[in-house]
Amino acid sequence: MTVDLNCDLGEGFPFDAELIPLATSVNVACGLHAGGWREMERAVALALEAGVAIGAHPGYPDREGFGRRELNLPAPDVYALVLYQLGALEGMVRARGGRLAHVKPHGALYNRAARDLEVARAIARAVADFDADLRLYGLSGSALLDAAAERGLRAVSEVFADRGYRADGTLVPRGEPGALVESPLEAAARVQDMLRFGQVRSVQGPWLRVHAQTVCVHGDGQEALRALCGLRAALEDQGVVLRAP
Template identity: 45%
Template sequence: MVQARTSIDLNADLGEGGLYDAQMLSLVSSANIACGGHAGDLQTMRTAVSIAQEAGVAIGAHPSYPDRENFGRKLMSIPAEQLLPELKRQVESLQNVADSLGQKLSHIKPHGALYNQAAFDTELGELVIRLVQEIDPSLHLMVLAASPLARRARLAGINVIEEAFADRAYRSDASLVPRTELGAVLESPDLAVAQCIRLVREGQILSINKVLVPVSADSICVHGDGIEAFNVLKQVREAILIMGVRIAPHHQHDESTK
C-alpha cells in the first residue's frame, strides 16, 4: 500500500531557449537551468535565475555533455578526466550567476543523455556523485526515480531527489523510452496528466508495454522545450492541486511523504 503524498515538487528544465520559460517559472516549485553544455549562456542563466528568484522557485544546475549540436541528447563516451572538469565548469558558471544575484543553488540535475546513462551506468554514476561532492556536498542530486544511481548516491551520503516525468514514456525497468523510439514523448496533456495522477496517487507508472512499474518520486518534471510545454505543465499542476497535494520545493516536503 503506497502512502498518500501530502506534497510534491514540480520542476521544469528551463533556460534552454524555450518559448515559455517565464510562464513556466510561475507554475513550478523548482527549475533546472541549462548552464552552457547543451544550451544556455550567461545571459539566459541570469534571466532564468532572476525570474526564479521573483517566483520563489528553487534553482538547480542542469549540466550536460558538451554537445550543443545535439542538445545534449546524443549518447557519448568522454573520459572522466575530461568530463568531470567540464561539468564542474558548467555548474560553477550558474553558481556564480546565482551568487551575484544573492541566490543559492539547491540541487544538480544532469541533462539528457548524461542523465539517462548515469542512472544505470556505474562508472558514470560515480562521476556524477563526485561532481556533487566536489562542488558542494550539501547540494541535492536530482536523478531518475527507482534507478541504481538513486541508491548509490544515498549510500555515498548525497541528498537525493528521485524524479519522475509527466511527459515521457517508460520501459518496464523504470528507464525512459529513448527519444528515437515512437511514443517516447507524451505530447498530449491528457496523457501527461494521467501519468502524473498515477504517480502521485499510486506510486507507479504504466510502461509503454502496459506493465505497472513502482516509481516513488519526490519531484515530477515537465520538459520546457516541447510545443505544448506550457499547456502540459499547467494541466499537470492543476491535476496535482485537485488531488489535494501541495506543490513545494523538495526541501519543504513533509518528512512523512519521503
C-alpha cells in the same frame, strides 16, 4: 501528499517567464548543451523573483545534438565537466543573492548516469566536492540515486509527466514510439498514478514501481506551457501540495 514540480529551462526557448511561476523548482541549463550566459542570467533572475528553487542542469558539450547524443566520455571527464558547469551557474546565482538548491544532469548524461554506476559516481563526486548540501535529482530506481546515497548526498527520486517508460524502468528514447506523452490530461493521470500508487505503465504494458519525489515537465516542447498549466491544476485539484524538496 507533497511533491516537487520541476522544469528544465534556460535553453533558449520562449516560455521561460511563463513556465517558472508554475514550477516549484527549475533546472537551468549551464551553457554547454544549450543556452548561454544571457539565458542563464535571465532564468536565474526570473526564478529568484518567483521564489522557486534553482538547480543546475549540466549536460554534454553537444549543442548540435542538444545534449541528447551519447558522447561516451570517460568518468574523469564527466567529473570535470559537471564541476565546470556547476561553477558557472553558481556564480550567476550568488551574484543575485541566491543559492543553488540541487543538480539534475541533462539528456544523454542523465540517461547514462541512470544505468552506468561509474559515471553516476563521477557526477555524485563532483556535486559532493562542489557543495555537499546540494540535492541530486535522478531517475527513480537509477544508479545515480545509489551513487548520491554513497556520497551522503540528499537524493531526490524523479519521475516524468511527459515521457514514456520502458519495462526496465528507463525512459523510451526520443524518436521511438511512445517516447513522448503529448496529452496534458494523460500526463496528469499518469502522475496521479505515480503519486497515489507508486506505479506507471510501461510502453510494453507491465506496470513499473516508481518513487515520485519530484515530477519533471520539459520546457522545450511547443506544448510545454499548456502541459505544465494542466498538470499543476490537476494536482492542486487532487489536494496535492506542490513544494520544492
